[in-house]
Amino acid sequence: MSKIEQYIHAATRENTRRSYQSAIRHFEVTWGGFLPATADSVARYLAEHADTLAVSTLRLRLAALAQWHREQGFPDPTKAPVVRKVLKGIRELHPAQEKRARPLQVEELDRITDWLEGAREKAETRNDRKTLLAATRNKAILLLGFWRGFRSDELCRLQVEFVTVSPGEGMTLFLPRSKGDRQSAGREFRVPALSRLCPVAAYEDWIRLAGIGEGPVFRAINRWGQLSGQSLSPNSISPLLRHLFAESDLAADTGISSHSLRRGFANWASSHGWDTKTLMEYVGWRDVQSAMRYIDTPDPFSRQRIEKSLTAYTSNRLTDNSDR
Template sequence: MSTLLKPEAVNRPSMAAQAAESVVIVMAGADQLPVRRKGGAKPVSVDLLAALVEAALPDGFGGVSRIGFETAWEAMAPETRRALTDDLTCYLGWSASEKRQAFPADPEDLVRYLRWLEQGRGFRPATLTRRIASISRIHRMLSLSSRDTLPTRAAMVADALKAARRRRGSQQRQAAGVRLGPMMNPQDEVEGVTLAMLFSVCTSDLQGLRDGALLAVAFESGLRVSELAAIHIRDVDPQADGRGILTIGKTKTDQEGEGRYAWLSVDTMRRIGAWLEASGLEDGPLFRRVGVDRRQGRPARAPQDYFSIPGHTRHWQERLQGRPAEPPLARYAIGEGPLTRQGIGVIYKRLVRAVIDEGMVELEPGREGDLVRAISTHSMRVGLTQDLFASGEDGAGVCQAIGWRSVSTALRYVRKQSVKGGAVSRVMDGLRR
């Protein structure tokens, strides 16, 4: 593997700034990094899932097949495991509070559960459908019933889901897309936060170099957040022309790990090179936590005459001897493990807040929070999809490039955008003015 390009084109700290501040970079374990606030992802395992199910089974069931659970668990994607565990925890909590038997489930109880989710918790139909799918999966893992006799397939459960969709509508709340910035065609319109805006608020210190590289790779690769966090330095293959090829291993739609590749531009490779050069990383995860501890500098103090020092002074020896000037100190601690999906989401939202503070986007007063909440770890993937469709790429090409499961999935994110370039607009624009 050839060496990464030198990052001349990337904003770096000036020599004067480097001289004014002492910089220390250390590799640190998780215990040496700042403690995250509560709300991080809880660890999940097959042991936890089996324990939850065993505790909810009726007396005399005979226990859970350990090998069956392990086999089913190994076949799941990591995000599927987490969603299944979360959904099961919610369902079991409701069953316990309502004194209902969780397994085997009764269709009437499932309808009551769906009503509680919708009316009591305010969940949308898509979430209700996922919760029922998780309950169905647990029943199959326990061999409680055949596929045709699953309680989740009862007519009343299907009707309850249909009624929820009629009441609330089936349209899901979507992450706001972060697009590149320039318009892709004359009818195109780019709104909200753009990638160019986010780049402009990335600082030139170690954390900012990491952020810039993360944004660039996230946008050009269109990876899901779990796939983005899993990138290792060895997965980036620099090419002779300055561009790069990113090797992508297991994904949500490729659990066998056949792999695919993503193209990286010269600018992205320069940003990766700047981050690696500044951090000194050579192997392991590409994107990691960066803890920052800044200390203010102290001016020099000349020695003071003994008799001029007040008697109650605590540090009179320092005044007597004087002290040299101490420049500001910035200590950066780089984590050993990769960023988590929660960590990447925090980075995106922090940069979006910086864009808002700089006044780069026009917002109605009081709507700043709505924009921040609309940005998620899915926003880069959505924005790239919108840019590719706006530039004239067809659905099959977009799905192949980004890894969408189907064209219909990708089209969900360009429904409003595609109206401007649709058949009606192309025909009628010139006839009805």
């Protein structure tokens, strides 16, 4: 691979590259389409999958097809009016409510952490290194993901050489790139050391036990208790959280996913007086709309507000009647 090809390859994130490759395979192999594609064939592809695929998935497939055609020097068929109209019609006839992860509660965080501590103690007694490593790693993932409001991809891209710990104060994490960082300038995140449920102490415990000096922070562990040299996949974080819920005897909840960590912290911070601007700066949201998607109002049905107004109305009405 030439240097130019290396830089072109690096310009696209690995997750995006895999998603686009999968989309192209689905169009060409599974569905039987031909590349380069015509606008009519892309429109037929959308129509035939409108009943089974979400609109967001169809948009991703279009993005993959568009990129393939641009890179190969062909006209982009996804920009044709017929394709746009078909997609608009699908949105009209197949509306879908956005699914949001349920926010993780601090009480649940505490419960799972306690269970992980118990698992660590038992593993040490049995000299079970695999379980000891897994429990220590999972505790660090859970606490760091929650208190920093990280997405799964951010957790999985942390590198030891980009982490600086200030004992008793906190630690600084640097991510060379992240979602929304179009210029790939990187961003620095600060994490506080806490009196309990401490993400810094959990991180230090994990790094010390695993003996990691460089490379990915969070890695897979095989059945013999050996660490992988590669980072965990972002797709593994949601199943991991659901597993921790089940193991710690918390009620099973299909709404739990990796986004539960981010949403959990956002709701905790909002309910404890953080203003939106401070929360946006801490988590890294660039616009209010993105932030509000993660924050649940404490009165979702506006019941308290309406009841308060009704009480005032009833009181005024009684006063008026007594004056007559």
